[in-house]
Amino acid sequence: MKEKLYxxxxxxxxxxxxxxxxxxxxxxxxxxxxVPLRYEWDAGAVEILRITADPMIFExxxxxxxxxxxxxxxxxxxxxxTVKKKELLKQEIxxxxxxxxxxxx
Numbered sequence: 001m002k003e004k005l006y007x008x009x010x011x012x013x014x015x016x017x018x019x020x021x022x023x024x025x026x027x028x029x030x031x032x033x034x035v036p037l038r039y040e041w042d043a044g045a046v047e048i049l050r051i052t053a054d055p056m057i058f059e060x061x062x063x064x065x066x067x068x069x070x071x072x073x074x075x076x077x078x079x080x081x082t083v084k085k086k087e088l089l090k091q092e093i094x095x096x097x098x099x100x101x102x103x104x105x
Contacts, residue, residue, distance in 0.1 A: 006069040010102040014062035
């Protein structure tokens with residue numbers, strides 16, 4: 001089951017330069033994860049990024065003024081994603097988006 005976790009406002013849309021910067025950020029930080037990560041851009045919709053951190057799959061949908069984050073996982077894994085962990089994850093995503101230039105100010 002796919003669950004919407006966040007809507008995050010952005011000032012600037014996804015561009016090829018921001019997509020490249022995001023790919024570089026992920027590649028530089030893979031080693032920080034406790035579980036193996038995989039990521040891929042949707043072949044049919046270039047504004048959708050999927051990140052797999054077994055057993056969870058995150059789908060990041062880029063729009064002109066917001067980013068939507070969805071997650072799908074078995075029930076036991078969803079129960080481990082507490083309110084506090086969701087907030088920390090949101091803060092991390094916001095910092096990444098800001099650092100790459102999606103958010104100004």
